[in-house]
Amino acid sequence: MKSSIPVRKLPAPVGAIGRRLPRLPASIAFATGLNLTLRRKFPADVLDRLEGHTFVIVVEDAGMELRFRVRNRRFVPVARATEPVLRFRAVAWDYASLAAREADPDTLFFNRRLVVEGDTEIALLVKNTLDTIDIPRTRGILKRAMRVAGPARG
Amino acid sequence: MNALPQPAPRAMKLVCPAGTPPALKLAVDNGADDVYLGFKDETNARNFAGLNFDDKSIREGIGYAHRKGAQVLVALNTYPQPGTWRKWQAAVDRAADLGVDAVIVADAGLLAYAAKAHPQLRLHLSVQGSATSHEAITFYHEHFGIRRAVLPRVLSVEQAEKVIARTPVEIEVFGFGSLSIMVEGRCALSSYATGESPNTHGGCSPAKAIRWQQSPRGLESRLGGVLIDRFGEEDHPGYPTLCRGRFVVNGDTYYPFEEPTSLNTLELLPRLQAMGVAAIKIEGRQRSPVYVETVTRVWREALDDCARDRERFRVKPAWQAALAGISEGHQCTLGAYHRPWK
Numbered sequence: 001m002k003s004s005i006p007v008r009k010l011p012a013p014v015g016a017i018g019r020r021l022p023r024l025p026a027s028i029a030f031a032t033g034l035n036l037t038l039r040r041k042f043p044a045d046v047l048d049r050l051e052g053h054t055f056v057i058v059v060e061d062a063g064m065e066l067r068f069r070v071r072n073r074r075f076v077p078v079a080r081a082t083e084p085v086l087r088f089r090a091v092a093w094d095y096a097s098l099a100a101r102e103a104d105p106d107t108l109f110f111n112r113r114l115v116v117e118g119d120t121e122i123a124l125l126v127k128n129t130l131d132t133i134d135i136p137r138t139r140g141i142l143k144r145a146m147r148v149a150g151p152a153r154g
Numbered sequence: 155m156n157a158l159p160q161p162a163p164r165a166m167k168l169v170c171p172a173g174t175p176p177a178l179k180l181a182v183d184n185g186a187d188d189v190y191l192g193f194k195d196e197t198n199a200r201n202f203a204g205l206n207f208d209d210k211s212i213r214e215g216i217g218y219a220h221r222k223g224a225q226v227l228v229a230l231n232t233y234p235q236p237g238t239w240r241k242w243q244a245a246v247d248r249a250a251d252l253g254v255d256a257v258i259v260a261d262a263g264l265l266a267y268a269a270k271a272h273p274q275l276r277l278h279l280s281v282q283g284s285a286t287s288h289e290a291i292t293f294y295h296e297h298f299g300i301r302r303a304v305l306p307r308v309l310s311v312e313q314a315e316k317v318i319a320r321t322p323v324e325i326e327v328f329g330f331g332s333l334s335i336m337v338e339g340r341c342a343l344s345s346y347a348t349g350e351s352p353n354t355h356g357g358c359s360p361a362k363a364i365r366w367q368q369s370p371r372g373l374e375s376r377l378g379g380v381l382i383d384r385f386g387e388e389d390h391p392g393y394p395t396l397c398r399g400r401f402v403v404n405g406d407t408y409y410p411f412e413e414p415t416s417l418n419t420l421e422l423l424p425r426l427q428a429m430g431v432a433a434i435k436i437e438g439r440q441r442s443p444v445y446v447e448t449v450t451r452v453w454r455e456a457l458d459d460c461a462r463d464r465e466r467f468r469v470k471p472a473w474q475a476a477l478a479g480i481s482e483g484h485q486c487t488l489g490a491y492h493r494p495w496k
Contacts, residue, residue, distance in 0.1 A: 046204065049203075101442075101443060101444050102444070103444060104441065104442045104444040104445045104448075104480050105442055106441055106442065106445070106480075106482070107445075107479060107480050107481075109391070110390050110391060110392065110482060111390060112373075112385075112387070112389075112390065112391070115368075115373075116366065117366060117367070117368065120361045120362070120364040120365065120366065121203055121361035121362045121364075122203075123361075124202050124203045124204060124205075124361045125203035125204040126204070127204070127442075128173065128174065128202060128203065128204030128205040129204040131173065131174045131176065131177065131204075131442050131443055132174040132175060132176065132204070133176075134175075134176055
């Protein structure tokens with residue numbers, strides 16, 4: 001059965017270019033963004049539970065793989081591939097929809113639009129902690145950007 | 155002479171789930187009458203990492219809800235064991251001290267303690283109490299003073315109607331959400347695979363026992379090493395509980411317990427209102443704020459429509475589309491409410 005949730009993918013050339021770019025700069029930018037927007041909102045005990053673990057976020061249509069680790073309660077980029085505790089796979093639009101609270105993560109998961117591989121307990125901890133965090137300004141910016149980009153297609 | 159203004163029709167109360175403070179706020183903002191939540195431990199049946207409320211967030215949640223006319227209920231809906239009684243007892247004290255509007259309790263011993271130690275605390279009988287007859291509900295009312303009972307999802311509409319007609323207690327029924335196997339409060343199925351039961355540890359499938367694995371044959375979900383299901387590219391996975399598992403039985407592969415479906419009773423609302431249902435419960439404390447926002451918005455509108463004119467109430471396609479978009483599985487069912495074989 002095909003998903004009924006609207007889908008939007010980046011144009012194929014974006015992914016082709018993304019796959020040729022070095023991965024570290026994007027991971028550095030992403031980890032910096034996490035530290036600026038989320039780190040202070042993450043409870044210390046949660047960061048301690050995540051300490052030392054590596055996470056990989058695959059943005060399929062952008063050809064990108066963002067890798068970072070939690071070290072000393074900070075998000076730090078990871079250059080070389082180590083076995084991550086969690087690997088997420090989705091397209092950029094779905095990640096943006098999740099971050100903007102426009103989509104429900106379980107629904108994306110049920111529809112195979114969000115693939116999560118690895119430690120389920122840590123995945124739940126991350127998901128539930130993100131659900132607890134209110135970042136209305138960042139979400140507002142994301143929502144506006146998504147509206148400018150136009151509606152997703154069903 | 156002008157007719158006197160009619161009192162506004164009273165809608166059934168809408169009882170919505172909250173696993174996090176943002177979900178609570180969205181439930182209240184979108185029209186929940188009651189919001190139910192749990193502590194961060196096994197005293198509730200959604201004991202998952204990172205979910206639920208500490209004392210500070212409950213106090214803030216109660217303040218927010220009360221300012222907007224909503225109430226906060228705390229689910230203490232698991233069963234204490236001989237060695238853990240004090241933890242559940244302390245949870246009742248904690249809920250009372252925090253000033254919650256009611257506690258939702260399953261265990262008779264805990265109800266007795268709450269009634270004695272906190273006579274002012276409003277008590278609701280949890281669905282996990284598994285009281286399916288008016289005699290059972292009246293027993294809880296007479297002995298512990300329960301004010302509301304949540305009916306287990308095993309009764310047909312006709313059976314629920316008979317219970318409501320014969321009990322002095324408010325009756326709450328499930329309206330929407332994931333369905334679990336129909337032995338609420340008595341299910342120990344997952345303990346065979348994980349060593350933990352939902353009624354004592356607060357989760358059907360403890361996350362530490364779950365493995366999702368991509369194999370050449372498809373996406374596999376395992377619980378305690380037991381293969382629950384294997385999904386092809388076009389399949390939609392559900393929550394990895396044994397009761398939703400697809401197993402080989404006598405050479406046939408199917409769901410021997412139940413298919414992963416969601417309950418959706420929108421079309422029954424006029425009937426439920428007419429028979430005196432006091433409150434409609436939405437399942438899903440483990441779900442995101444987006445889910446809570448969507449379900450609450452749809453159900454508020456539906457309940458108000460039904461209260462305004464029961465006879466002309468029609469389920470709007472937009473409601474069904476919104477709910478289908480966030481349901482587990484791709485089927486909605488009336489569950490036991492509709493039982494043609496009865």
